[in-house]
Amino acid sequence: xxxxxxxxxxxxxxGVVLALLLTRFASTFIKIARNRKLASGIAGIPIxxxxxxxxxxxxxxxxxxxxxxxxxxxxxxxxxxxxxYNGWTFEDKYKIHSxxxxxxxxxxxxxxxxxxxxxxxxxxxxxxxxxxIKPVHRYTTLSIFGQNVVTLEGPDWVRHRNITSxxxxxxxxxxxxxxxxxxxxxxxxxxxxKGLIDARRESCILALKVLTRAVFGRSLSxxxxxxxxxxxxxxxxxxxLSTILENIFTVLIIPFSLLDLKLSxxxxxxxxxxxxxxxxDVKALLENEQEHIAQGAAPRQNLAxxxxxxxxxxxxxxxxxxxxNEDAAWEQDPKSLDDEEIMGNLFLFHVAGHETTGNTMSYVxxxxxxxxxWQSWAAEEIRHVMSVYKSDEEWTYKEAFPKLxxxxxxxxxxxxxxxxxxxxxxxxxxxxxxxxxSNRSRIIPPKTxxxxxVMALHTHPRHWSPDPLAWRPSRWITSxxxxxxxxxxxxxxxxxxxxxxxxxxxxxxxxxVCTGKKFSQVEMVAVTARILRGxxxxxxxxxxxxxxxxxxxxxxxxxxxxxxxxxxxxxxxKARVRCVRVGESEIG
Numbered sequence: 001x002x003x004x005x006x007x008x009x010x011x012x013x014x015g016v017v018l019a020l021l022l023t024r025f026a027s028t029f030i031k032i033a034r035n036r037k038l039a040s041g042i043a044g045i046p047i048x049x050x051x052x053x054x055x056x057x058x059x060x061x062x063x064x065x066x067x068x069x070x071x072x073x074x075x076x077x078x079x080x081x082x083x084x085y086n087g088w089t090f091e092d093k094y095k096i097h098s099x100x101x102x103x104x105x106x107x108x109x110x111x112x113x114x115x116x117x118x119x120x121x122x123x124x125x126x127x128x129x130x131x132x133i134k135p136v137h138r139y140t141t142l143s144i145f146g147q148n149v150v151t152l153e154g155p156d157w158v159r160h161r162n163i164t165s166x167x168x169x170x171x172x173x174x175x176x177x178x179x180x181x182x183x184x185x186x187x188x189x190x191x192x193x194k195g196l197i198d199a200r201r202e203s204c205i206l207a208l209k210v211l212t213r214a215v216f217g218r219s220l221s222x223x224x225x226x227x228x229x230x231x232x233x234x235x236x237x238x239x240x241l242s243t244i245l246e247n248i249f250t251v252l253i254i255p256f257s258l259l260d261l262k263l264s265x266x267x268x269x270x271x272x273x274x275x276x277x278x279x280x281d282v283k284a285l286l287e288n289e290q291e292h293i294a295q296g297a298a299p300r301q302n303l304a305x306x307x308x309x310x311x312x313x314x315x316x317x318x319x320x321x322x323x324x325n326e327d328a329a330w331e332q333d334p335k336s337l338d339d340e341e342i343m344g345n346l347f348l349f350h351v352a353g354h355e356t357t358g359n360t361m362s363y364v365x366x367x368x369x370x371x372x373x374w375q376s377w378a379a380e381e382i383r384h385v386m387s388v389y390k391s392d393e394e395w396t397y398k399e400a401f402p403k404l405x406x407x408x409x410x411x412x413x414x415x416x417x418x419x420x421x422x423x424x425x426x427x428x429x430x431x432x433x434x435x436x437x438s439n440r441s442r443i444i445p446p447k448t449x450x451x452x453x454v455m456a457l458h459t460h461p462r463h464w465s466p467d468p469l470a471w472r473p474s475r476w477i478t479s480x481x482x483x484x485x486x487x488x489x490x491x492x493x494x495x496x497x498x499x500x501x502x503x504x505x506x507x508x509x510x511x512x513v514c515t516g517k518k519f520s521q522v523e524m525v526a527v528t529a530r531i532l533r534g535x536x537x538x539x540x541x542x543x544x545x546x547x548x549x550x551x552x553x554x555x556x557x558x559x560x561x562x563x564x565x566x567x568x569x570x571x572x573x574k575a576r577v578r579c580v581r582v583g584e585s586e587i588g
Contacts, residue, residue, distance in 0.1 A: 048100075117456035145279060247270075
């Protein structure tokens, strides 16, 4: 039998590739046409058509190379290229909505997505939890250790929410406050030794140490963790947890079966071993706590213990089904959480609290370094609050936290411009839903993703004028009428501003508001107050730089972000910021 000529094989291969590409293109345009027809019921809402879907695996792989080209050739390719990559809303802010309106629809091969920057429509969606559900299929990777309050909908979500909210109470906040102060003092000691700070790395280490104390009841040294020349001295479970969190993207993307293969990369295998170790250690902890409960002992003050206790209360019939009564149509399921579900929620606490709180604190630190006037503004409140206490032991959560309004304003203003999550998705599910948009009733098709454009809501001139893009923490403070220039009187008349409902969503809103909201507020306020009570943050000037140049450099670092998982700075260490102790005369 004769061997086919080489050109015939090449022609055949070319033909197969061409056929596959043509089939792909045809499939794309057929899907777009079908989805455009589905959108006919929402006539009058501006539409953008994109041939690409962010859910497409091939596109996810090609994005790093294609997005820069899209930016160059945008005038030729069209406006859809603006919305073809994760993080576009951070760059765009409210611009797209100033062009198209507060609501627009994006049609792609994957379906319909409706983007909202209208707070009234957002509140309508939030208030109809059964009509606009969470697209939990997007969060399956977070259930690696078990289902949890983020990965569920319906009665199971209600069950998880009620049990986890019992554990996240004011007793937990007291622990968070005390541990945050302790860890912040160690971080200040480290900065005094080191000189320059690495805001993101060190904030995330601090956040993990606070979580370790709050969740497992163990207080571990920040100094041992941050100093590479020392051993951590942590328990094996904490070593494994640190490995998991350091490789969180690998954990969430790569199946566990691949992480455990002998032929897998070393980092993968280390991560797989850490996952197995963490699972076994938490199982042992749960068994120990259940024995502790069976013996009638008092509850330990940590989230693991409180979560198990809350779940055991459900078994005993104390499920409080009618206590919250948020939605009478959905009766609460009196079942407790099983061990896997408890483990899933404990892991979620770490993922959410470590990544989001750590990143936000790093933004707060660098924004303060770039804006010294706001350091002074917040510090005078902190030092006044501190002055009434004879010792640090009196500076407690219940005494100090409610009085640190300006410090919380720093946190809120940072989250307004640098929210950890840029888009919050909801889902119409299998049924069409009615929404009133611009005083007109619209029918939203089934399987439509409803997207809260957090960046647009946080920077929209209608709600944040006159300077929506400026970092101005004082916008969060209102003052009742008085004529005194005495600082105690001024502070006594100040209160924290409550923004218009639907315009500020760093912790989401409504029934699915983040259960760790207060936890994160308490931690960030305690750490920030501890820093500013006797120190200031400032950029270190390089050769030939002025102070203005150095602050502008810090801002360039702050604006250079990655949004693969949550918003975070890519090179925070390049800000070159130091922490300087202020004189006793400044402290007063």
